[in-house]
Amino acid sequence: MTGRGRALLIIAAGALYSGLSLGGRMFYLSAVFAVLALLFSLITLLIARRTLSVSCQAAPAQLPRGEKARLRVRLHQHGFAPVAPVALTLSVGGGAEEHLLPLRHGSASLELEFTVPHVGETRVGVDQAFISDILGLFRFSLPCKEASAALLVLPRSFEVAPLRFLQGEEGGPAQNRITEDLSSPEDTRAYRAGDALKRVHWKLTARKRELTVRKFETPAPPDTLILLDCAAPAGLPEQAAALRDALCETALSVAEIQARSDAPVRVPLYGQAANEFLSDRGGSVALLSEMLARQPFAGGIEFSRVLGAELRRMRRTGATVIVTTRLDAGIVEGVRHIRRMGPSARFYYITFTPEAPEDRPYVAQLQQSLVEVCYVTPA
DSSP states (O other): OOHHHHHHHHHHHHHHHHHHHHOOHHHHHHHHHHHHHHHHHHHHHHHHHHHEEEEEEEEOSEEETTOEEEEEEEEEESSOOOBOOEEEEEEETTEEEEEEEOOBTTEEEEEEEEEOOSSEEEEEEEEEEEEEBTTSSOEEEOOOTTSEEEEEEEOOOOOOOOOOOOBOTTSSBOOOOSOOOTTSOSEEEEOOTTOOGGGBOHHHHHHHTSOEEEEOOOOOOOEEEEEEOOSOOOSOHHHHHHHHHHHHHHHHHHHHHHHHTTOOEEEEEOSSSOEEEEEOTTOOOHHHHHHHHHOOOSSOSOHHHHHHHGGGGGGGEEEEEEEESOOOHHHHHHHHHHHHTSSEEEEEEEOSOTTOGGGHHHHHHHHHTTOEEEEEOOO
16 A cells, blocks of 8 residues: 555544544545545456566577667556556666556557676566556555566677797697607608608618608697686676676687687686587687676686696697686696696786786796786776
8 A cells, every 4th residue: 555545544534533423424425435445446456466467578689798689578458457557677787777657458568778788697677567556545566577588698709819839849839749659650651851760661661662751640739728717706796797797708709719720729617607618620619608608607616726627638738828807826826837837828817907016926927937918907
């Protein structure tokens, strides 16, 4: 019951008391009219509440961060009980909006265009809906369990510098460091100047009376390993959301630039939604974009332990990329261990304060270990 309804109820009670005390018919008539108005409003509102449904639809279901989506809210009343405009509180794009929708011929609709500011899974739609009678005496809430739609906001990529693979013994980019099986050659060919003597097929050379070497299968290009810190970023909610956006978009950008150069990309995710992305040469990274958007960035394994666990991959890794919002002694030591294992290393530090004096000693230690340090400031 609203304040107006309570006031009318007090008036009805006062008129009834006055009629019983003074015996005036006008007091009785006023009390009857007040009670009838209250009953009329209550009955019509109860009928309308049972016959009114709220639904919504959002399009598109997936979209990159910063782009616009559309939300359509629809009200439909199966009966004809008169009601006041329906008050809606809508959740759109991380904010809330309030709207009044008058029902005409038993239905009403509203279309909104909004921008999604942050990466992740989010729901848009009706948070609350309230219905009132035409006299404004009662106000009830409407059930809104199905009046929302799911949106998956994907990270956007930006241009980054290609990764540099270290040079191998023969001068080209370092290939997998796993020892080749010299007992299983793919084919043979004539000896060329510069061929290693260990490749010479001595029995075939003696038979043909000319130097012949074994031709082995071309080793696969080295992996690019992207290690992403999936723990919850520190800071206020809005700052944490911006840091999460930068984490996802930096990892996606590096994966895209490497996929263009036909390098296999691995992205193990050690968060609550543990998973691993693997893109073969020329593979698409669209799946990685969805995996990053669905990662909650809460909990998971401590990032310094992740760096230690991934040392086992270094024999087949050509370049390692570390993306994090933290910089401490444990992380620095883990990155230096990775660099000592052989692959090149690039460290992306996501921070609002790239010139913080407390970070300079850690950055100096990384650079002394020949780790490329890059700063990313969240937008």
